[in-house]
Amino acid sequence: MKSEAMQYPTATNTFTFLFFSFTVLFSFFSFLVFLFRMKPWCNCHTCRAYLTLTWTKQFNNLADWYTHLLRKSPTATIHMHVLGNIITADPNNVEYILKTRFDNYPKGKQFSTLLGDLLGRGIFNVDGEAWRFQRKMASLELGSVAIRSYALEVVTKEIRSRLFNIFNQNDGVLDLQDIFRRFSFDNICIFSFGLDPGCLEPSLPVSDLAVAFDDASKLSAERAMMASPIIWKMKRLLNIGSEKKLKEAVKVVNDLAEEMIKQRREMGHSTSKDLLSRFMSSVNDDKDLRDIVVNFLLAGRDTVAAALTCFFLLLSKNPQVESLIREELDRVMEPAQDVARFDQLCDMHYLNAAVHESMRLYPPVQFDSKFALQDDVLPDGTFVRKGTRVTYHPYAMGRMERIWGSDCLEFKPERWLRDGVFVPKCPFKYPVFQAGPRVCLGRELALVEMKSAVAASVRRFDIRVVNTGSEPRFMPGLTATVRGGMPVQVSERRQ
Structure with a gap:
């Protein structure tokens, strides 16, 4: 018995040593593979500038900086060899990626792995049949x-009551970005879950869900910035x-989502208007419901807040636009x-034009990436090797003279109007809302949420x-968040 007792810890220690050694060797080998694919020895000017900052x-x-490089490129396409990334601002390439060869440029396993802990298998993190099923279901509901x-009802109440x-109560400088993040978070939570977090109450309370969601989004995005996965x-x-x-952070989000789903099932969901209740008619699995709703939470919160924040920055610089809106x-x-x-x-064509023009210069999502399934050639002649990350860049595209003309850096809502009527642009030269399937x-x-908030606030x-x-200055992340916030002074207009 004594001999067996002495041998047991020895066997355990041996197993632990072997497991640790295997883990280290596997990690080292994987890192070498990554280095080989990353080509850190590339000494071109662009890669050197990126690596040395x-x-x-x-x-x-x-x-x-990417905008600067894309402007200088004859094809409006650049190669970031060290990242294995092709970045383009050519509308023809964008149409090819998002529509013509849509099946060859999915989100990809690389992307879904980065955001998988937060987004799970929700619509923004999957491809193939899982995406098509959710897309069809969401299209029926959101259309x-x-x-x-109901969405306008929620937004109107949030504007009036909060x-x-x-x-009105402001007596100094407000962080407009924080206010709009709270505003949009209240709206999307009520719309998605039927839950009112009350982030825009006068005391500006801290919401555990909002904090956890922010942390989870930020930390998930930071994975992509690391030297190696x-x-x-x-x-x-x-x-x-x-x-x-x-x-x-993800556990906090999951716990609250699970509690909301449980409450809806107990209360009955057939008479509720929120998105969760509507999806419950088609989806029985609670994990799938959680993933679907959290994806909409991500899409509807930060994007709207980012767009509204930069809109008022441009409005402050262009008072003549504000006068025409009024x-x-x-x-x-x-x-x-x-x-x-x-x-x-x-009927507010000029307001609609101003909102679209603002997002041309400051898109809420500055870039979006796909991964090539097979070798391919883009319309501009760029060869794309299988597995390569291909990125289209709405931020840079909004600043390209070859797309928008010599006045591309001006905030000019009139470019969206014809005889006073709003006319949308080609989605492949303005892919702020993506394009194609x-x-x-x-x-x-x-x-509707943005225009309602702008109209009510500006008036x-x-x-x-x-x-x-x-x-x-923007922070790294999934959406365009201004570093340090957006300090503003607010005063009621004298009629």
């Missing part, structure tokens, strides 16, 4: 008149550092009316960004 001497944002009416109060995968295996924080609001809305109706929003299903809902308040002289 010398581009930061001239540009505040990586997106601005209905009832759901659009946004106005925040602006081996790093974050090892941290996740050992449950340390950023991966431990991500796991904790003239249109006075024509379309009734004198004492505070929030526009849906039919009135449809994956075009954003929530586009109209997002535009009643003067909102001025404190420092309009400096260009915004």
